[in-house]
Amino acid sequence: MNFPLSMTYWSHFVSVAMFALGLLGFLLRKNTIVVLMCIELMLNAVNLLLIETSMRTNTPEGIILVVFVVTVAAAEVAVGLGIVLNLYRMKGTVNLDHFKSLQG
Amino acid sequence: MRETLFMVFSLFTIAAASGVVLSRNPVYSAFSLILSFFGLSGLYLLWGSTFMAMIQILIYTGAIVVLFVFVVMLLNLQTVRENSPNLLFLVGAAAAVWLFSLMILRVLTRAIPNKAVEIPTDQLRAISKLLFTRYLWPFEVLSLFLLVMIVAIFAITRTQEIPQGGEKK
């Protein structure tokens, strides 16, 4: 392998690493807000892969798909954080361990 | 040149992304998130997609993270106590590491052309045209979707006003 590895390689690496980091945070962190941030990380990992493929193979569909992903991400954050605020009003905390009413 | 820059931005992005996960204080997490999105937009730029790079900064960094920071500051949480490692914690970590190694193995073993690819210039006009012709219906649905979101958010936050009047029991 010659040293400055290709951009494709790095894109895949960053994408996978970011997705794994997001997943790690999503599973391990207890702060609901940080968990939502980790979801954003995972979405962005996928976005990077989409843009990489779209630009490399010169197909515009990937970028159009990213446009939709961005919108959905924005809406998800807006509603998600609204729910977090509501939960905080009811329980006085954002620690995920305290939200157990659905556990039975 | 381009490859080296790409490597620098890649490492920067990953470092910032790990900052999001590892910071105890949610404010630092949000700050790392900004840096990570900034790095990502650099990567998009290096791939030649200037439009998406700008949208990344405009929407993600300029609006979505603002919302995160707002909520963190409005609630003014001191650090939430993270649980000490228990079984569930270990299973979660193992799952993430397992998935990571699986994916990275796939990336490494697949023959990726390790040569500089021809970067096409961003066919911005062509993409926009496509968005408003072939993908017009999804695009209009997007608008409807955002409208529904506005209503939904108002519905969620309105219930908040009830305990606010008479202080919490």
Added chain:
Amino acid sequence: MEAFLPVGFLLIFALLLCIGLFTVKRLLGPRNPVASKLAVYECGVTPEGSARAPFKTAFYLIAVLFLLFDVEAAFFFPWALVYRQSLSEGPALLIAMLVYMALLVLGLVYIFRKDCLKLN
């Protein structure tokens, strides 16, 4: 993308300026910390309670509405870019945008009617 190379230079110069300002401030300014100098500034009154306390969530609504409208406004831009060129192809693009905007305006009207932002 080559067009963005000078922005890299600008980034470096801006960083240099920031570092310069930081060091100048550190080197030239005297330092004589006294307890009352380092206290919270609240017009001389002894501060009561921490500033880190939760407060009104009205700001959240503004931020959320900004986020949604910013997303909508951002996707006007690709349309704006191609609109002038495609005038000869009939009103398809104009109608597409009008429908898109009608939904946006509907959201705006909803906000005003329900008075989400306490504007009235």
Added chain:
Amino acid sequence: MEAMDLIVTAVKTAIIYLGMVQVVPIMLIVERRGAALIQDRPGPNRVGPFGLFQPIADVIKMMMKEVTIPRQVNKALYLLGPFLVLFPASLVIAAIPFGDFFTLFDRNYVLQVANIDVGILYVLAIGSLGIYGILFGGWASNNKFSLIGAMRSSSQIISYEIPLGLAACSAVVWYGSFSLREMVSIQEGTLLGVLPNWGIFYQPLGFLLFFIAAFAETNRLPFDLPESEAELVAGFHTEYGAMDFGTFFMAEYMNMATMSGLMVSMYFGGWHLPWISDATLLQWLGSRNLLAALQVLTVIVKIAVFMLIFVWVRWTIPRFRFDQLMRLAWKNLIPLGLFNLVLTALILYFKGAA
């Protein structure tokens, strides 16, 4: 790109950047003397002839002041705060065209830091980052005034970003391009033989929206809620002193210059002199570089006019209340921005159809 090109580009960038930083000392004296003129008092007139060396004295004073880091602050973010505002303010100037191009060693260089094809999006995107310095600085200060000031300031900035974007969007519809350079080149010549062919005559409502939003984005009066001294001490920078405070002000003046530059490029013909085309000027002057110098001078004069308007408005219009501010943004400016967009599209459509 050759090494020579790189060096010329770096030097050009440095000169433009240093030039933009010079806005700060100049505006210090202009603002104080302008305020004095409007309020019918002498103003600073002791240091040097007509008080012209006052900014130097001011800057030295700022630098020599004691640096206090209050006990309660979150140190890292507190120290970072001012630079988080200055940094985006420095980056935005990349998109502003100062002239067509100049020739050096038989090569042409654009009179602009970077000829970005998505110029207007770049400005909006990087411009929206300035909010973080305010938010993090205000939060890290751990002071009630700072936190409330930061929240108010950021709510104001985000609310006015939408009309700003919509006004810019209408301009994009009209010019059919994202690049500020292309927008300026379209504005050459005359309209109906009497008026200069400037964007303001095609987009009067868009300009008005952009103008109002620009005031709010730069936190200038009548929208200087975050700094309202009477009720909030100093808003988000209550706990900042010495050069940190100075850095916030540097950023504010640089933002003002950038906004003026944008308005000049989008609505006031950029480097074009009214009524005279570039080709005629080139004939008169005979040299490409002389023309470039004249173009830069034109842009600087136009920006200076806008800066004076900023000062003039500051001492003329009283401050809005917070709810009035929000009502203006959401109930007036955003619907007007949408209306302007539809109007532009319809006019273009019927003009094209006819």
